[in-house]
Amino acid sequence: MSDTHETHAIIRYTADVIAVTDDGRVLLIKRGWDPYEGHWAIPDGHVDEGETGLQAAVRELEEETGVRVAEDELRLAGVWDQPDRDPRGRYVTVTYLTTVPADTQAIAGDDARDACWWPLTALPQPLAFDHADILATVLPPTS
Incomplete structure (x- = not known):
């Protein structure tokens, strides 16, 4: 009988929110901690025990x-x-999208x-993590 050992990665679960205004801007935060301290990023965070990814997205x-947005938004x-x-x-993130009015304030x-609304055509570079790829996938450029 052979002895088999499986190796499993520890996976952390996070939720991201791509918030866009109806006039074509996206909300980014400037990270205040490592990794990527000082880089702009999509608002995100860990899913806490007892909450769903959707609940974490609203909270974060x-x-x-x-x-503030409701889960159904x-x-x-x-x-x-x-x-x-x-x-x-190892991090797995579930990304959600919401559209808010152009006059929505972010603090x-x-x-x-920092939190700032950026035109989709003039995003700061480089973004933290793989957030540029996520934005390009979810919000492809319009011609």
Whole structure:
């Protein structure tokens, strides 16, 4: 009888929110912590024990930017699970998309240094993690 050992990765579960205005801007936060401290990123965070990814997305968006949306205002945009997408280890993120009025105010909170609405045609570079790829997939350029 052979002895087999399976190796399983520790996977952390996060939720991202792509909030866009009806006039074509996207909400980004400036990270106040490593990794990617000082880089712009999509609002995101860990899913806490006892909550769904959708609940975490609503909570993280409000904590980091002050923007409040209801769960039914978010729609699933995709799942990103590339093994090397985060230097801290294996992270799987569920990304949601919401559209808000152009006059929606955002104020940095939680661990964000800043929160700002950026034109989709003039995003800061480089973005943290794989957020440029996520935005390009979810919000492809219009011609």
